[in-house]
Amino acid sequence: MSKIFAISNHKGGVGKTTSTVNLGAALALKGKKTLLVDLDPQANLTQSLGIKNIEISIYENLTGGKAAVPIEVKKNMYIIPSSLDLSAAEIEMSAEPGREYILKDVLSQLKQKYDYILIDCPPSLGLLTINALTAADSVLIPLQAEYLPLRGLAKLTDVIGKIKSRLNPTLDIGCVFLTQYDPRKVLNRDIAENVKEFFGEKLLNTKISSNIALAEAPSVGKDIFLYNKSCKGALDYNDLCDELIKMKVA
Ligand SMILES: Nc1ncnc2c1ncn2[C@@H]1O[C@H](COP(=O)(O)OP(=O)(O)OP(=O)(O)O)[C@@H](O)[C@H]1O
Numbered sequence: 001m002s003k004i005f006a007i008s009n010h011k012g013g014v015g016k017t018t019s020t021v022n023l024g025a026a027l028a029l030k031g032k033k034t035l036l037v038d039l040d041p042q043a044n045l046t047q048s049l050g051i052k053n054i055e056i057s058i059y060e061n062l063t064g065g066k067a068a069v070p071i072e073v074k075k076n077m078y079i080i081p082s083s084l085d086l087s088a089a090e091i092e093m094s095a096e097p098g099r100e101y102i103l104k105d106v107l108s109q110l111k112q113k114y115d116y117i118l119i120d121c122p123p124s125l126g127l128l129t130i131n132a133l134t135a136a137d138s139v140l141i142p143l144q145a146e147y148l149p150l151r152g153l154a155k156l157t158d159v160i161g162k163i164k165s166r167l168n169p170t171l172d173i174g175c176v177f178l179t180q181y182d183p184r185k186v187l188n189r190d191i192a193e194n195v196k197e198f199f200g201e202k203l204l205n206t207k208i209s210s211n212i213a214l215a216e217a218p219s220v221g222k223d224i225f226l227y228n229k230s231c232k233g234a235l236d237y238n239d240l241c242d243e244l245i246k247m248k249v250a
């Protein structure tokens with residue numbers, strides 16, 4: 001039975017997709033069978049892994065078409081890709097009874113086959129994200145250590161609280177972790193302290209450094225361990241994975 005994580009933050013560009021790819025790759029390297037679900041119409045996760053010629057995407061799954069067969073990316077790592085069609089899915093899904101539970105239903109048929117399912121959410125709190133939070137056991141929140149990303153956090157925790165009370169009573173904030181972190185920047189250090197006050201133990205000690213290799217790897221369709229396994233970004237995502245396992249989040 002798998003554990004399902006929604007990688008979510010409605011602020012754009014905070015590292016959701018980068019974290020989904022590279023946490024997924026770290027879990028796969030540790031022998032865990034991992035399924036990545038690209039729930040963003042931007043399809044950045046799909047593109048980051050160099051997946052092309054998509055016949056069936058998550059869109060068809062959500063709108064009652066064919067069931068996707070996850071694509072094997074590498075040993076232990078699979079993906080259900082996204083496509084631009086997904087931008088229409090929210091409108092089509094909104095008329096369905098039980099519209100918040102559609103992804104949960106889709107994943108219930110796949111749960112037995114994977115150790116972990118990681119859902120890359122879009123930068124919004126719309127119906128796609130609500131579906132992810134309804135299907136998930138835990139939310140993992142990547143956060144850039146700057147002022148504006150911090151401002152949106154109360155809204156996110158509010159939505160998570162509402163979904164927990166109305167749709168998914170076992171939903172939990174698994175962790176918050178800082179991304180694109182540069183310890184030389186005073187602002188980054190100050191924000192880290194604020195986040196610690198707000199989230200306490202939920203804030204991971206592991207911080208994902210600002211590391212150019214993490215931005216380069218998607219251009220060749222690779223995760224960071226295949227691109228450069230000894231760079232700082234790879235070491236950080238491996239540490240993040242270890243800390244999640246140690247904290248029994250993963
Ligand atoms: N630790 C990092 N160091 C350097 N660049 C990074 C790092 N993490 C992410 N990036 C780059 O920052 C940009 C935004 O990252 P990413 O796409 O993962 O964010 P996102 O939250 O998924 O964005 P969106 O909200 O648009 O889905 C990308 O170009 C990515 O390559």
Ligand SMILES: [Mg+2]
Nearest residue numbers: 016017040044
């Ligand atoms: Mg993204």
